[in-house]
Amino acid sequence: MSVPRRNRYDDVVVGAGTAGLTSALLLARFGRSVLLLDKAPAPGGALRRFRRGGAFFDTGFHFSGSLLPGELFDHLLGVLGIRDDLTVVPYDAACGHRFLFTDPRAEIDVPFGLDRGCAHWQALFPKEKDAIAWYFEALRSVAKRTMGMDVGRPLAPVGMLDEDFVSLRSVLDDRFRDPVLKGTISAFAMCYGSPPSCVSFAAHARVAYGFHQSGGTLAGGGDALADSLAKAAERAGVEICCGCGLASFAQGKDKQAGEAILSNGAAIGFDRCLLTIDPAMILDLLGPLHPSPAFRERVGAFEPSIGFLAAYGVLDGAAPGPDFARSVYSEFPGVDFDALMDPATAQERPLVVIEVPGDPAAGTPPSISALEMSFAQDVAPWAQTKVRQRPADYLEYKRTRLEAIGKRLGRLVPYADRVRWVDTASMLTFRDYLNSPCGSAYGIKQKVGQFGLFGRLPIRNLYAAGQSALLPGVLGAMMSGLFVVRQMVGKEVFDETTAGAR
Ligand SMILES: Cc1cc2nc3c(=O)[nH]c(=O)nc-3n(C[C@H](O)[C@H](O)[C@H](O)COP(=O)(O)OP(=O)(O)OC[C@H]3O[C@@H](n4cnc5c(N)ncnc54)[C@H](O)[C@@H]3O)c2cc1C
CATH class of the missing domain: 1.10.405 (Guanine Nucleotide Dissociation Inhibitor; domain 1)
Structure with missing residues (x-):
């Protein structure tokens, strides 16, 4: 656990995922003293990768759109000044995304x-x-x-x-x-x-x-983006403090929050605090500061997005063919997504397969991540349990899902019999590693007529950003960071400073 070096900062940013790193970096560039806090042992949030069976697997950055020169993701990397640190690995434009519908049967690219x-x-x-x-x-x-x-x-x-x-x-x-x-x-x-x-x-x-x-990923996956954002933030003067969460706020005056009380007991003063965590967690933190009933009702009506049950495998034997990792494959057991996305449906769930080429020079085998749509209801019986302390029936649930995914893979790819599964992660795994309320993949559902928490909150020195604010996904989290900083430092100053970004 690292400990903040000072007891007061201009800005405290809570959560060092994509949105928190983006915002902290930009705030520091605007001359603010910034403390970036995360409960997790390292910055990156859902961008972080992990290693199993000699391969690296992404947690929450398998691919993105708009990655080519002149498109939005590429543009944001330019504004953040990290484009030259990263190498885009585009998917094959002619393949694009590949959808296989099984009922009625149809293959659509x-x-x-x-x-x-x-x-x-x-x-x-x-x-x-x-x-x-x-x-x-x-x-x-x-x-x-x-x-x-x-x-x-x-x-x-x-x-x-x-x-x-x-x-x-x-x-x-x-x-x-x-x-x-x-x-x-x-x-x-x-x-x-x-x-x-x-x-x-x-x-x-x-x-x-x-x-x-367009579609594709970055060489080095989410780690590469997290590392370059964290390094740029530190170069700009951000103090990153991990293994240390925001626990509560002291009472302040004039409808403002007082000091930020950290999980290690430290009290940190600030002018403004930006929360890039789930809205349900924001509501919990704001509770003792008495936000209005209308605010509580608004946030209470948010619902979590879908999540995933993920199976991670490495490929044994000969190198896969030239089509490997040129596209993302998805299998859908139906065409009505309102039915497919209903937790009560008896149908099989949609499955997305992401392929990652190996690196023979580094001894890294080719690998796949298979993501099956999941809901909080699927893992509700074990909601009170913690990672590495789950009971036998939970392990049986994961084993059953893995067996079903293995069978379906045979319909999608030619190398299914060579996949050696090395791990699985349920929504509870994501919940516990990402410190989110239920392990949903994209924060809250995007509902017509309902708008996420973004920008200034009813407690006047608190702000919100993150994947649930404007748009989900890594690109959406980056955009939310950019726009909240624009609001915090002033639109004119922000636009003038970033106008020349390549
Ligand atoms: C399985 C999965 C697959 C996905 N695949 C893709 C994909 O391929 N492409 C894509 O674009 N998106 C994908 N996503 C979504 C994407 O990962 C997220 O939208 C994005 O990373 C969210 O960024 P964020 O900064 O809003 O939140 P996070 O990355 O979740 O960061 C929030 C941080 O806040 C910290 N935190 C929480 N509470 C506190 C506290 N009290 N004090 C201090 N710190 C706290 C957490 O530890 C965490 O690090 C996927 C998500 C999942 C789960």
Whole structure:
């Protein structure tokens, strides 16, 4: 456990995941003294990798969209000044994402590039040519009108869009007829974690736009991004203190929080404190400061997004073929994502397979992560247990899921019989390692008409950002960090300073 060197900072940032690292780095660049705190032993949050069977596995950064030069992820790396530290490993643009629907059976590719994707789907679903053209134009239009997504343009606030107030479900049912096409459009729900009847068309479009542009990962995975963010933050003067969480706030005056009380008992004074942790945990911390009943009700209505049961395997034997790690494969046992994303459904769950090439020079074998959709209800019987102290029936649950995933893999990839499983992680594993309330993958569900905690909170010296604030995923967490700092340091100063970023 590290201990803060001072007892007062301009800004305390709580949570050193993507959002916390991004915000702390930018605040320090604006001349603020910054303490970045995390309960975990090292910074990175869900970006951190782990090693099993000689291979490295990612926790929460398997792939992203918008990674190519000029696209949003690449642009944000430029604004943060870390683009040159990182190497993008793009997936094959012609393959894109590969979806296999088993009932009704259909294999649908989503090649990268919005024009290419649109033409490909129009060829597959010729009767819905016009609706498909409308859909791709709508993705572009939402991205263009969302602050920060139209890369290179000044940040002009546009507020909520009409598309924020309609559900994806209503758009699918109004515009499209073919159930497989509706399923194909809905499948990006795996990347934001909310079903079509609940997510707004705008939230869907913001995520889907990025995944239609491009896809890929970074050499070194999430660790590479976490390390370069942490190093840049430290160079900018951020003090990173790990193994030490925020436990509570002392009472302050004038509707402000007092000192931050850490898990080691230290009391740290601050001008402003930014919380990049789950909204339910924010509500717990704010409780003794008496936020209004309306605020409590608002946060109490948030629901967790989907999570994953993850199986991690290494490939034994000969090197896999040239198609390995060129794309992400997903298998869906149906096309109705409202049914697939209902915890009570009796169907098999969607499965996403991510391949990672080995490095013969470093002796690292090729590996796969297979992520099966999961819900808090699946692991509710063991919710009170802790990592490494779980009972036999929990281990049996994981063994059963692994066996089912192994069988399904045979339908998806040619090397299934060569996979040696080296570990599994349930939502409880993610909950306990990531210090989140239930181990959901993307924080809270993105619901029509419901907006996450972002920016200034009702306690005036407290702010919120993170994956649940604006957009889920690593890209969304980075954006939330950027925009909250813009609010904290002042829009004009921020825009002037970052305008020249490549
Ligand atoms: C299995 C899985 C797979 C995923 N795959 C992808 C993917 O391929 N691509 C993608 O873009 N996204 C993916 N995601 C989502 C992505 O990882 C997250 O959206 C993103 O990393 C969240 O960043 P964050 O900074 O908001 O939160 P986190 O990374 O969760 O960071 C929050 C930090 O706060 C700390 N903390 C909590 N409470 C306290 C406290 N009281 N005091 C101090 N510290 C505290 C935690 O220890 C944690 O480090 C995945 C997530 C999961 C779980």
